[in-house]
Amino acid sequence: MKVKSPLEIYKYLPKTNCAECGYDTCMSFAANIIERKVKPADCPFMLEEKFKDKLMELEDLTSPEIKEVVIGVGKNAVTIGGDDVLFRHDLTFFNPTALAYDVWDTMPLDKLEERINTIKSYTKFYVGNFINLDMIAVRCVSNDPLRFKEVAEKAAETGLPLILVSFSPEVLRAALESIGNKRPLIYAATEENWQEIARLAKEFEVPVVLYSKDLATLQSLAVTFSEMGIQDLVLDPGTEPVGKGLQETFKRVIQLRRAAIEGGNKKVAYPIMVVPMTAWLIESDKLSTTYWETVVASVFIVKYADIMILHSLEPYEVMPLVILKTNIYTDPRKPVAVEGGLRTINSPDENSPVFITTNFALTYYTVESDLVSAGVDCYLLVIDTEGLGVEVSVAGGKLTASVIKETIEKEKVTEKINHNSIILPGLAARLQGELEMETGMKVLVGPVDSGRIPGWLEENWPPK
Amino acid sequence: MGEEKNSIQDLLEFFRKLNVKELHNVEIEGDIEIEVDLQQTPIFELMRAIGYELGMAGYHLMNASKMLGYPVEVFFQPPQVAEVPVQVEKEVSVLSELIREKFEEPKVEYPGVIEEIVIGATKADGGTRSNVVKVGGEKSLPFYYFDALMPNTPKVTIDVFDMPITLAKAVREHYQDVMEDPGDWAKKAVKEYNADMITIHLISTDPLLKDTSAKEACKAVEDVLQAVKVPIVIGGSGNPEKDPEVLERAAEVAEGERCLIASASLNMDWERIAKAAKEHGHVILSWTQMDINNQKTLNRYLLNKIGYPRDSIIMDPTTAALGYGLDYAYTNMERIRLSGLKGDKDLAFPMSSGTTNAWGAREAWMTGSPIEGDSDWGPREYRGPIWEVITGLTLALAGGDLFMMMHPGAVAVFKEICQALYGEKDIRLDNIEQWITLEVEE
Ligand code: B12
Ligand code: SF4
Numbered sequence: 074m075k076v077k078s079p080l081e082i083y084k085y086l087p088k089t090n091c092a093e094c095g096y097d098t099c100m101s102f103a104a105n106i107i108e109r110k111v112k113p114a115d116c117p118f119m120l121e122e123k124f125k126d127k128l129m130e131l132e133d134l135t136s137p138e139i140k141e142v143v144i145g146v147g148k149n150a151v152t153i154g155g156d157d158v159l160f161r162h163d164l165t166f167f168n169p170t171a172l173a174y175d176v177w178d179t180m181p182l183d184k185l186e187e188r189i190n191t192i193k194s195y196t197k198f199y200v201g202n203f204i205n206l207d208m209i210a211v212r213c214v215s216n217d218p219l220r221f222k223e224v225a226e227k228a229a230e231t232g233l234p235l236i237l238v239s240f241s242p243e244v245l246r247a248a249l250e251s252i253g254n255k256r257p258l259i260y261a262a263t264e265e266n267w268q269e270i271a272r273l274a275k276e277f278e279v280p281v282v283l284y285s286k287d288l289a290t291l292q293s294l295a296v297t298f299s300e301m302g303i304q305d306l307v308l309d310p311g312t313e314p315v316g317k318g319l320q321e322t323f324k325r326v327i328q329l330r331r332a333a334i335e336g337g338n339k340k341v342a343y344p345i346m347v348v349p350m351t352a353w354l355i356e357s358d359k360l361s362t363t364y365w366e367t368v369v370a371s372v373f374i375v376k377y378a379d380i381m382i383l384h385s386l387e388p389y390e391v392m393p394l395v396i397l398k399t400n401i402y403t404d405p406r407k408p409v410a411v412e413g414g415l416r417t418i419n420s421p422d423e424n425s426p427v428f429i430t431t432n433f434a435l436t437y438y439t440v441e442s443d444l445v446s447a448g449v450d451c452y453l454l455v456i457d458t459e460g461l462g463v464e465v466s467v468a469g470g471k472l473t474a475s476v477i478k479e480t481i482e483k484e485k486v487t488e489k490i491n492h493n494s495i496i497l498p499g500l501a502a503r504l505q506g507e508l509e510m511e512t513g514m515k516v517l518v519g520p521v522d523s524g525r526i527p528g529w530l531e532e533n534w535p536p537k
Numbered sequence: 538m539g540e541e542k543n544s545i546q547d548l549l550e551f552f553r554k555l556n557v558k559e560l561h562n563v564e565i566e567g568d569i570e571i572e573v574d575l576q577q578t579p580i581f582e583l584m585r586a587i588g589y590e591l592g593m594a595g596y597h598l599m600n601a602s603k604m605l606g607y608p609v610e611v612f613f614q615p616p617q618v619a620e621v622p623v624q625v626e627k628e629v630s631v632l633s634e635l636i637r638e639k640f641e642e643p644k645v646e647y648p649g650v651i652e653e654i655v656i657g658a659t660k661a662d663g664g665t666r667s668n669v670v671k672v673g674g675e676k677s678l679p680f681y682y683f684d685a686l687m688p689n690t691p692k693v694t695i696d697v698f699d700m701p702i703t704l705a706k707a708v709r710e711h712y713q714d715v716m717e718d719p720g721d722w723a724k725k726a727v728k729e730y731n732a733d734m735i736t737i738h739l740i741s742t743d744p745l746l747k748d749t750s751a752k753e754a755c756k757a758v759e760d761v762l763q764a765v766k767v768p769i770v771i772g773g774s775g776n777p778e779k780d781p782e783v784l785e786r787a788a789e790v791a792e793g794e795r796c797l798i799a800s801a802s803l804n805m806d807w808e809r810i811a812k813a814a815k816e817h818g819h820v821i822l823s824w825t826q827m828d829i830n831n832q833k834t835l836n837r838y839l840l841n842k843i844g845y846p847r848d849s850i851i852m853d854p855t856t857a858a859l860g861y862g863l864d865y866a867y868t869n870m871e872r873i874r875l876s877g878l879k880g881d882k883d884l885a886f887p888m889s890s891g892t893t894n895a896w897g898a899r900e901a902w903m904t905g906s907p908i909e910g911d912s913d914w915g916p917r918e919y920r921g922p923i924w925e926v927i928t929g930l931t932l933a934l935a936g937g938d939l940f941m942m943m944h945p946g947a948v949a950v951f952k953e954i955c956q957a958l959y960g961e962k963d964i965r966l967d968n969i970e971q972w973i974t975l976e977v978e979e
Contacts, residue, residue, distance in 0.1 A: 160875070162868045179976060198908045199860070214974045238973055260973075268631045275629040286969075288640040297636045316964035319957045324683050328642050336643040351972045364923065368954045371927050375867075375934045384977060388915030392900060393859060393927050400864040401931075435861070446909035462862075468826075524899055524907035 074157050075134045079103035085131040087118045106135055108406070109157070109164065137167065138334050139379075140343050142280050142305045144171070144208065144258045145234025151207050153307070153379040154344035159334050161405055169402035170373075171380040172394065173208035173236050175350060178215050178224040185227065191386050193231045197395055200409070201438040204395045206233075210260075210382045211248070213239035218247030229255055236260055236282075236382065242269035253277035258380075261309060262298070264290055271301055280305035282346055286313075288325060296340050307380060309346040314369055315355060322347075323372065330377040344379035353384050363387050367394065374398045409434040410460030415484040416441070419450040423491040426451045426534055428519065428526070429477060430498060431458040431466050440523040447527040452489065456480050464500045474507040481512060494536050498523070645684050647878035651675040651885050652847055653688060656734065656820055657768025658795040666794065667766035670733055672851070672938040673887030678874070679936055680958040690959045691933045693940050693948050694734035694770050695726035696893055699749075699757035700741040705902040707921040708943050719757045720764035727765045730945035731952070736770035736799070737761045742783045743774035751779075751786035758787050762794060770797040770822075770941070777805035785813040792817040797889075797939075800824035800853060803835055811843045821845060822889060824853040827862075827869050829876070833883045840883070847886075851939065856890045858898040859928045866890075867935045874936030887938035895928035896921060896943070922947040930954060 076082055082103035089099070094116045096102040105111045113119055113131040120128070141155040155167040174192045176185055189209065196203045209228045213221040221239065225248040228235055235257040237248050245259050254277075261284035262270035274281040283294040283306055291308055298306055310325035326345055333342035349370040352362055363385045370381060374397050383394075403409070413432050418441065430440045432455050444451060456477055458466035466472035487493065493514050497504060499521035509516045515536060520529045653674030658664025670692050677684035679691075701716040711730075715721040719737055726732040737758055741749040758771055771787045773780035784798055788810075798814040800822035801807035814821045823839055825831040832854055839845040854873055857866040870888055877885035895901055901924040906914050914920060925947035929940045933955055942948050956962055 160868075160871060161864075162872055177976065195912045196910055198906075198911050203910065212973055212975075214976055216974075240970070240973065264635070267635065268633075271631045272629050275631070284970075288642075289638060292638040292640045293635050296638050297632055300636060301632055311969060313966060313969055315966055316957055316962035317960055318965040318969075319962075320680075320682070320960045323680060323958055327681065328640075328683070331643045331645070332641065335645075336641065338641065340638065341640070348972060351966070351969045353975060353977050354966055354969065354971055360919070364926075364950050367923055368926060368930060368950060371930055372934065372954070372958070375931055387919070388913050389919035389923055391912075392914060392920065393923050396860040396900070397863075397927055397931065400860065401867070403864050405864070405868060442908045446907055522899060524903060527907075 074107070074109075074137060076107070079107055082106050082113075082131065082135065085113075085127045085134075086116060087124070089118075091118075093117055109137070109167070138342055139330075140304065140306070141168070142258075142307060142344055144236075144256060144280055144380075146254075146256050147232065149232050149234060150256070151234050156330075156334070156377075156379075159331065161401065165404040165406060166402045168379065169398045170378050171207040172398070173210040173380065173382045174206055174386060175210045175212055175238075175382055175384050176224065176228060177212040178217070178221045180224075185224065188386070189228055189231060193233060195386075195391060197392055198438075198442055199396060199399055200435050201411075204399060206391070206395075208234045208236060208380075210236040210238055213237075213241065213244045216241065216244065218244045222247040222251050225257075226251055229257075234258070238382075240266055242266060242273060245270070245273055249273060249277045249279065253279060256280070258282060258307065260284070262294060264294070267294055267297065271298060271303060274298070274303045274305075275301070280307060282307045282309050284309040284311065286311035286325070288328065288341075291329075292338075292341050295343065299340070306343045307346050308341060308343050309348065312348040312351045312369070312373075314349070314352040314365065319369065323376070326373060326377050345377055346380045346382070347373040347378035348382045349373070350382050350384045363390050366390065370394055371397055375401055410457075411437045411455065413455045413457030413480065415486060415489075416453045416455060418444045418453055419448060421450045421452050423489065424535065425490070426530070427454055427486060427490060427495045428452070428498075429454050429456060429495055429501070430523075431456050431461060431463050431472055433458065433460050433462040433466075436462045443523045443526060449527065449530065452486070454480060454484065454486060454495070463498045467501050467503065472501060472504070474504050474511045477504070477508055478511045481514075487514070492536060642683070645677070645681075647676060647684075647880075649676075649878045649880040649882070649885050651874070651877050651887060652850070654820055654848060654851055654887055656770075656795060656797050658793060658818075662795070663793045664795060665762065665766070666768050668768075669795075670768050675874075675936075676878070678878070679934055682960060687959065689938070690961065691938055691940055691951075691955045692733040693731075693942050693952060694736045695730060695732035695948065696736050696738060696941055696943050697722045697726060697761065698738045698740055699754060700747060702740065704943070705896045705917075705921055707902070707918045708896060711945050718760070720760040723761045723765045723769075727767055730948055732767065732948070734768050734770060734797075734939075735761055735765055736772055736941055738772040738774070739783055739787065740774040742779050743776045744779060745776075746774070751783045754783060755786050755790040758790050762791065768796065769794070770799055772799040777802075781806040781809040784810045788813040788817040788819055791819070795819060797822055797851060799889075801835065801839065803831060807835070807838070808843065811839055811845060815843060815845055815849075820849045820851060822851050822853050823886070825855065827855045827857070827865055829854070829869060829872055829884075832873060833881075836883045836886065850886045851889050852884075852886050853889045853891065856892060856894045856928065856932060858895040858901070859924055859931070860900060861898050863928060863931060867931055870932055870935035870937060888932075888936055889939040889941065890929060890932045890937045892925055892929040892932070892940045893943045895925040898924055900924060922950070926950045926954075 083100055086099040094102050137155045137157050139154045139156045141152050143152050151171045152168050153171050158164045176188050192206050195206045211225045211228050221244050229252045237245055237257050238260040239245055258280045261282040263284050285291040313322045329341055332338040349366045352366040366385050367390045410432050411434050458471040461471050495514055496517045496519045502518045505516050651673045654672050655669050657666040657669040659666050671689050674688035697719050699719050715725050723735045739754040741747040742754045773783045797820045801811045802824045811821055823835050825835055854869050857863050873884050901921040922944045925944050929951050
């Protein structure tokens, strides 16, 4: 973003403080533009004809440093890029690294379908959401345009955005003629084929990856494409998976991003692609290679990759990567909390247990989904600990016997049950005595991890 | 190797002469340029040679072959019917020449420098260690060698406890045979698992565990110092009442060895611990719980109230596992490191990470997901170590210097990736574009 203070934005706004946008004043709206929580067009008046020029100028001033590129169409479309800072604590990172998993056009049909389905159906529950895999990268191994097109069509049936991978313009054209309207990302334009690839990108209006291990060449390609009116670009500086090559890959990625954000080099201000899949060029055993692909990917999830192509679908590789990208792209400005209060899980009655937990989103959703999945009928009393987890809030004095007592009274918990008992998380065991004294209820201490509640209930419920 | 290009045969010959161990330490000067003609050359053989280093990492993943080839669950869904689009060919024009550009490499210089800390003392310095370990000394962000060379790679210290403890199954199986004896435990960690250092945790002193006396517990420190010649870290049980007494005694027992004493923390009598550590010439670990301001405060106390020398402080800003607060830990460490580099002398110290915390994440140790709808989590023997590696690696990228770890496979992979990013591995794979047409065997 070119502007740093709300004042610079304020100048362009209607200055009526009408509050239509949901903020009390235009100045407050401007501050939220800086925070990237709203866009200029969210002020309804800016859409009026007389503000047309101002809106355009303001959009230019407030657009992110790194260009946002959309891949795919419809609800599965993925936006990449859009970052404004080099360190997440300076604002937040936007648009988590998109993970694309590969298929190739010489796979036997049954294997291909299996793989596509694995990619499509992957889910991991985390902090209240199911995380899925973002895209499929279709590689042309056969060099046969027809075959490639058929495999691309199969992959497109999933509705997931695609990356079409081949240096051959004929091959890419074949697939684009069939599924070009699904806005796939095409890979890649190089120093050799750039004209042909540019033609495709223009003709089918699709985003395109530029590839070169040499950053000057990469910038040359970017400037040339931009000059031709092709702005939906992704830069691949080449991923060398081992040794000095990896070290230099790290340098190229960092330098590209630093140049764009701090060095003011708008010419390379595009999303970056990294291909940890190159780890599979190293002949080694499957486990080592899978591990190596995972660590290479991790380095670049932490450091600036906006999109990556991966091969291994082993769950022990996929799960840590989807969680890592979620962690790194979590907005550090947002309190990750849910509302306090009494929730019902499945269908509890007066004999059902009452569990206590805190309103930190990670804690709450973990506990809630554990209980739902295990089919436990119960109440979950969520204490407002200002968004802190169990152990932290006990240590920090936010989860105390008196706060729990207040919430029990407010939610009229005792009226809903006939056993007069409640269950504390194992990590809050030290509140047991005091809570019994304050509430006169029977206070049980559950396991340390909520995943173990079902087993614990078998031995401890109903209370003796 | 210089300028001349080697034939594949030369290279293969070269690698063949080396066994795994030697290759691990080999240094090849200059870039290896290999011209590969895919049609004629045994590319896989070449890659096997180059990939040997990785074989090393894999080698440490115990029981690897046993666990290979487990069935991946696959879900089938009925295929959806795709719409058949019609494309109208457009007339498009493109430029005839590439616009040639130069790429300016940005360079960032910071005014500050992170202290370089030496842990351990050899005979020359009045100790009995065979080598010292150096951490810190950075003038740039981690692995940003293009700004300033990082003088030291991240180091690993393996956790040893003074009594058998509950460990995740995947970790336990590697230490089962030595858990009764801290000396044996330490020896195994150094000899077989390549630990740079050993951390002896005196947890039996915890009143809730065995309540071992400080004197009794310090025998384990002596045992470990006897058993291994690498520098050591001495930790208490974390009990705020007992630790000052235990660590005071430990500092005395280990005099001359320049250990890292873990730790001085605001929630206990840190003054007593720090005074003892200073008096007996040790490095102190300044531990705070994820709070940059507290970290600064405690460091200032150590420097100003105790007069702790600047070359003897390491910080532990607390580690949270991947998925369980790693984002907080990462950002906290990154901010601390940036402050140090930008000139805040109170924060310009190396950082340590309790990476073993990763095993607290349920994804690391549970047999499967308790949550309905999750895809298969895969075998936990593999998940656990990778959880530890990623937790450590992420924090290495935030500025971590010393890593307290446990799983031997995790240690091996973590070291391997740090050495690669550090530039210690002078190997390279050409023709990386071949991933595009690679047929990966399943
Ligand atoms: C992230 C973190 C923070 C973050 C908190 C972010 C947040 N929104 O909660 C921040 C940086 C803010 C923080 C601050 C502090 N922290 Co802190 N923090 C951690 C850390 C690294 C992870 C905690 C976590 O999020 N766990 C994951 C969540 C999901 O776990 P959970 O809430 O406990 O839920 C699980 C279980 O409790 C159980 N469960 C939950 N509900 C229920 C219900 C029932 C019925 C059952 C049976 C089970 C159950 O299942 C859940 C899933 O496994 C831990 C260390 C560690 N590695 O564990 C230290 C830790 C918890 N913090 C600690 C401390 C001391 C603090 C501070 C007091 C430090 C300070 N001096 O300022 C402050 C307090 C904050 C305040 N002002 O009140 C100590 C606590 C020591 C202790 N045991 O007393 C720890 C253990 C670090 C340490 N070793 O010293 N911290
Ligand atoms: S809607 Fe527009 S004019 Fe009204 S307060 Fe918001 S920014 Fe100002």
